[in-house]
Structures are given as C-alpha cells and as structure tokens.
Amino acid sequence: MAIFVAKRLAMMLLTMVAASFLVFAVCEFTPGSVARKSLGPFATQEQVDFLTKKLRADDPLLVRYGRWAGVLLGIIPDPLQDPSTGLNFKDPRGAQYFGNFGYSTLNKLPVNDVIWNRLGNTAILAGLAFLLIVPLSIVFGILSGLKEGGVLDRLLSVICITFTSIPEFASGVFLVTLFVILWPVLPGTSPLDTEGGWSVPSQLVLPVAVLVIYDFGYVARMIRVSMIGVMEKPFIRTAVLKGMSTRQVVIGHALRNAMIAPFTVLLLQINFLISGVVVTELVFAYPGFGRLLLDASLFGDIATIEAATLITVAIAVTTQFVGDLGYMLLDPRIRLR
C-alpha cells in the first residue's frame, strides 16, 4: 500500500513537471511579452524594455522555467515583487515562500489571492452538481440496464441521450428563458454576491441544473451498459433461483458489480466539473475556476495558467487514486489475490 501511494505521488510530481513545462513552452508562442502585459498597454517602450531586462525575460526558456520553479518552491524570491521593478506588486505572504505561484499580471494580485477563491466557488458548483449526478445516473443506468430493450429502458435512454446531446449554452439559454424571463423566479446571473437582491443559493440553481442535465445522461449510459452485462451473468441467475425478488437481486447482487467499471467514469466527472465548465460559468457570469483559466489564457497571464495547471493535475491524479482505491474496495478480486 505504501509503495502504491509512493508510486502515485511520484507519478503526480512527474506529470506536474511535464505539464507545467509544456504550458510554459506553449506560452512562449502567445503574442506579447511578459513585461508588456504586466505594465499594461499605456506603458512606454522604455518602461517595457527596462522591465524585460529587470525580469531577465530574454533568458532562454529553460532558465526562466527553472526560475519559475524556484519561486514556486520558495528557493528564490519572486522577481516581480522586487520594488525596483516599479510595479508595486506586494504579496502579504512575502516574496519568498513555498507554494508561491507568483503574481497574476491580469488581476494585479498574488495568484494565491485569486485562485483559491475561484477554485472554492467552482468546488461548490461542481460538488452540488456531482451530488445530483451520482444518484441520478445510477438510478437511470440501473433501471434501464435491468431489462435491455424494455419500455423503461427505451424511455430512460431517450431522456439520457437527449439531455447529453444538448450543449450547455443551449440548455443554459433555455433555462434562463424559462425561469428568468418567462417566469422570473431565479436570477439570470450568478456573481455570488447579494447585490442583485438574489440569495446565493438561488444563484446556484440554474448553473447546477445545466451541469447536471449535460452530464448525468452520459454517466447513466455507461452504467446502463455495465448493468446489462452484469444482468446476463450466471451469478444473477443463481440469485434469482435462490428465490430472491428482483429488487433483492438488483440491490444485493447486481448493483455493486455493475458499478465496478463505471466507477472511474464517475470520478472523471470531477475533473470535468472542475476545469471543463467554462461555458456554464460564462453563461451565468459565475466567478469560477474555469473562467479564471480562460481569462488568464486570453491575457497570457502565465503565473495563473501555471498555477491552474498544477491544481488540475493534482485533482486528476487524486481522483485517479481514489478511483483505484474504490476499485479495490468494490472488487475483491483486485484487493485479494
């Protein structure tokens, strides 16, 4: 077990290094220099040149990557916070500490001040959606997989396929039309403050609904396929011929087997919900992680992009780890040899 965890951690580190370097390299090709972005469009060319020199932004890629990593690990101070740059960037945590993601040129704030906040907002959205997606998809998947081709299966399948194939912006616009314009019971935007007169919970309803509608059908389909396979297994016949009712067979014998394969798929939804919900956040002006990442990318705010990348990788590796653990719990054939 210890070896397993160590392996996973090593893999996480490796992925992080690879991903962060890749992002660094790709950012090379985005137009506009770091100095220009930090100073804004109204700065003079001299100011830009001065800052470029100050930041040693002309150094080779590898050297700059090393410097960024050094800042992150707290080995060297963040050059952007050097008072002599004249940028007036100040991190209350200091210029040199472990986990220093640097300064966001977009927000003119330390990345750590921006990103966790946004991540928290998205986590609320994703968490609520996930809490609904899990039971909904299991119920839909199990019920339709119970009798392949039956009336219930066809009905549920139509619902799932329809919902999954509606793009998020379409269902977003549709729901807004319905509940904001025609029957105004919910707010159309979700800035997560109460200035508009709507409570925060009410602001969450529509974005969560959009995510659930978009995602649960897909997971339900996966569970359905797995369930159909399980229901054909001889051990289900054994259970039925023991004299168990359909309900007892499904709950006692089919469910756990049917969840083994889709379990990973279910966990992958967490990754999707954290970093892939840009559209929903845009539609509802939701101050989330996805939008931050989008804005940062468009602006070329490399510090923020790097931070977001590392967090995404960490989440992905963690969910995978949880997936493996869950696998072991669900399937004794993997746990006990």
Place this chain on the structure above:
Amino acid sequence: MTMVAEPISTQGERASETPLLAVRDLRIEFRGKAETIVAVPKLSFEVKPGESFGLVGESGCGKSTTAMAIMGYLGATGVVAGGSIRFEGEELVNAPAHKLRAIRGRRIAMVYQDPMSALNPVKTIGAQLAEVPMLHLGASRVEALDMAAAMLKDVRLPDAGDMLKRYPHQLSGGQQQRVVIAMALLGRPSLLLLDEPTTGLDVTVESAVIDLIGELRRRYGTSLLFISHNLGLIAESCDRVGIMYSGELVEEAPTRELFGRPRHPYTQGLIDCIPDIRQGKHSRTLAAIPGNIPLPSERPRGCLFGPRCAGFRAGLCDRAGMTLEPVGERHVVRCVRWPELEVAHRELPPLSGESAAPAAEITFSDITKFYHLGYHKTLKANEAVSFEAGKAEIVALVGESGCGKSTLARIVTGLDRATSGEIRMAGENIAAIEASARPKPLLQSIQMVFQNPDSTLNPSHSAGFSIRRSLKKFGIRKGKAAIDQRMRELLEMVRLSPDFAARRPSQLSGGQKQRIAIARAFASDPSLIVADEPVSALDVSVQAAVVTLLLDIQKTRHATMLFISHDLALVRHVADKVVVMYLGKVMEKGTVEEIFGGATHPYTEALISAIRSTKPEGAERNRITLTGDTPSPVDVPRGCRFASRCHRKLGSICDREPPPIRRMSATHEIACHIPAEALESPRHPDEASDRS
C-alpha cells in the same frame, strides 16, 4: 459404493406414490425476432420422492432448457408453449412470481455447471450462503451464518469459519462446486436439479463431488434430477434414467435395466461410444454414431434419430406420431423396430495388427521447465521428465489440470523452450529450439492437434485454405492441381466430403472442425503428432468417431503420437505406453498393461478408481476418494509431490524426501516410497473386486 443398489430396492413400494415432479407434454420455444426455435417439442417424465432421475443426451438436446423451465427461468425469449410441470401437485407453468420465489431455493434448488461463474465475485461465500436461510427460513444473519458454517462442514470443506469470509476467486474449482452444493442444500429442498455439476472439474475432484452428492442425498432424502452427458456418472448416481434426443425422450428405464439391456439404437450407440476402462487397446474399436444431432429447425419427420440410425426403414421409421412403448417393467422406448433390433446387438470387431518393439522416435531426458514469476517465485511446470516414444507408438501423457502436460507439448512443438534437459529427435536436441528457429524439415515432422479446434482454425478462412496452406508451406505438393488433389484426399481421410473445403469454421460442428484440424496436421506428413486433449471438447458420440479416425490415420501413416488426456478410459483404449504426471513430475510410467495391471502408483490408482463405468458391476469397486485439491505449482510440496493428497502416505518421509524410483520391470517405473513388493499387493480396485 452401494448407492445404486440401495434406493432401487426401496423403489418397488415407491412406484405407486404420487410423483414429486411430473413433467407432461412440455413444449418449450425460444421466440426470437426472426424465428421461433422449438427447443423441446414434447417431453414427459417424472421424478418420484427420494428418487434420483438422470437425464442424458448430447449437447443441444434440451437438457438445460428443461431444467430452466422447471425453475421458471427461461430468459426473455423462452416460453413454455404447452404442457405442464407439476411439483408436489402444484402447477409451475405460468405460476405467479411470488409462488415461484417461494419454491426456488427452498423446495427446488439447483447446482450449476460452472461454479465459478455461478457465484457472485464481489460477495463473500458467507454472505452468499446466509442469504438462503434468511430468505426462506426466517433466520437472522447470525443464525444463517451458523447454518452456513454447518453446511460447509457437511460438504466437507475444511475450516468453515475461514471459508465463510473468503471470496469465490480464492477457492479452487472443487471447493467452489461444494459451496454451490451447500447453497442449494441450505434451503432443505425436496428436489435438487444438477446440471452437469462436475463438467470441467478434474477427474479425482469430480469423483469426490459425486460421492458427496450421493451421501448428502441419502442423508437429507433429497430427490435428484441429474443432468449429464457422462453416462458413467449417471449410471452410478441415478435410480432411473431418461435418454433425451433432440428434445424428446427416446428411452427411459431403471438404471441397471437401461445400461444392461438398452433397447433404443441411440442408447446402444451412446454406450458403445465410450471406452470401457476394463478393456485395453486391442479389445475392440470404439463405435461412433454417424452424423450429428439435428438442429431444432431441421427435425425429421417420424423418428428424430432416423437419419443416424442403421436400422432405419423407410415407411416405418418416418411415420409421424411415434410414441414411447413399454418394453418391460417401467422400461419404455420410442422406436418402432425395437423387438426386431434387440437380437441384433452389435458385435464390435477387434483391432488387428501388432507391431514389434520399435526404435525410439523421440526421447525426453530430464526435461525441466520453470517459469519465473518474479522475486523468489518459480512455477515448476515440469521437473526432470524423462521417457521415450518409439516409432509409430502412442504414448499417453496423463494427469489432471496443471500437471504440466500441455507445457511439455509446447516444448516439443517449439512454442516454448525447456529450462534444461534434452529432447532428441533424429539425433538432434530440440528442447531449446523455438519454432521460429527450427529448420523446415523439423517443423514439418512435428504437428499438433489442439483441444479446441477454434484456436487452430482461422475463422475468416475456409477449411480448405488451412489445409492448402500447410501443403504449400512445406512444399509437400507443387502446383495448384496437385495441392487441390491432395487436399481432397486429406478430407476424405478424415471422412469429410470435398464440399467442406469451402466452409468456414463457423459453419462446422465441433467434431467437423476437429477433423479439419487433424487433416491439416497430417498434411505435412509428420512423423510425430502431438495431440493435446484432442477430443475432450467434443460430445461423446463425436469423440468416439474422432478418436477412431485419429488412430486409423496414425496407424496407416506410421506416425508416432503423444496423446495428452485426462481420460484414463480413453487412454487405456488408445495408448501403447502411459506416462502419469502430477504437478510437473512423472509419478509412473509403463506400458498400458502395466499401468492398468497390478502394481500402480497411488495416484494412478486414484485416477483409475475415479472412472465411472456404465456397467453395473463397476459400481461395486472400492472407490478411492482423494481429499483436498492439487497444490499450486508455484509452491510444490518438498518431498513427494502427491503427499498432500495421497491415501497411502507412509508418514513424514513422504513430506520430507522425494521418493525413489522403483523399477518394477524394464519398462515400468514408479516414483514412491512404498517398497516395490508392497506396491504389488492387491490394492488395485479391479483385482479386489475380481477376488470377491
């Protein structure tokens, strides 16, 4: 073993009782989208209280379908289209769900063919067993687990408490089947359906499971419906037997009567198909039943067996509405010509021709194959295996699963390399040369026939293609016309018409596929044929045909054959020499006469004793029941490999020291601590019963 005799004597009084299970004119259809398959057209039989009724028939004749109909579980497409199934007077056909639930698992329980897949892989044995008393007997979880533990003891599983906590994959096949039996018995059912309960288990394990079923049946007074294609098992475990053919019963009689005086040509054919353990190679040939069981959609008019019956008379046998006629007390048969056919019992011609002691074709010396499975883990597949096969000789390699038979075959054919040791063929050591490095003449001279013909035949190529390719590859014939000519000859040799050349494997039956595989193997004129369980995947009637064919060809071609099998009766029938292996080591080797004669290794003795014969007197033999399962080849016992299961174990010396090799004769060797004289003593079951 007096299991058969005892219930029969009490049968007389029971005959008048109301049956426990009465199946009347049952018709079962599978209604697919495109067509309706009548799996069982009209079937009637009864099982009396306390009785064990056997249902025998070839694959696809509707045995499992009948069992599932009784359980009311025919799947989405299956329907009972007519007739009735009465259990203790209650109608089961179209019974409401709650009534079926109350009967399933409680009053009728089932034991399935493949125990591994019949158990839920993610639940413990305890949880799965406890469900039955909790469901049917109103037991609490704790009580149910206690009952489960007690039942596990009854099915002779060691350490019940620990067993309850295990998962199915942590048990061996034999243990799993015992768990399934325990599960079936927990509801104290009055009827137990056994659908091929031991198919797929090793012979000695099968033997123990069958004994267990017999014992439990006597203890609990459960009636059995025993479904099998193994006539020997049925003969020993059942009071009455019904022979099923293409969904119909063609004969039904008390066991002794049926096997002693079979009236239906099909029954006679089935009995003649199976090799008899008490008869050696040269006593007679196996009689095969020609042809195949008809598809449900292609049943002929009149007698369903007509197209395969030698006694067929047009105008008589093809009249519709053939009925079961009584031919004796409680003996019925569905054949219009039974009175005439009775006298004409087939006398089988003995095999002729005997060759003198031949020169060695292939010699194995100290062949060892270890697979390294990681740190400090070695799987010993073969260890110091030595024997030789003479020119045109058939040497049988015998042993249960995991004994290393197939590994040896793989080494001979170059699919694998030996870790050490030598295999000399034509003066050359081939033990370490893989097939890719073998010169063409060597490849040509060794050919293989596999257990599963599907693995040799490419499903996307025609049967003819495989044979032609083999001919071309070794340059046996040059030119298209000559190759085609030779291919037809080969097809003829395996008794297939030339039209078969164009067929794909999916259009062939199992037996036909195996014939193609044999034709392909002989295409290169090999001097050595390695046949790895060549017939064990085939139905009995087809088995006989394929074995006979293989022997004929081997003899005319003067090919040497390594015949790998777990079926000792078959081995006795075909082999000249026998090598008995257990866990990678040779336990005994000798000529057939020596192996099946007086002195044998305890393991061979157990293997021979596990064979079930259809001859009633066969049941009187002392059966040796081995305890436990074969240990894993990864951690083999230190002393004698067989020590953990040996019924004649001498004591700790067997655990400590590898046994010496006792030379019983120039050709006969036994690896055992028991001294040669003691091995000679009349322990052999055949001898014992001859004397009594």
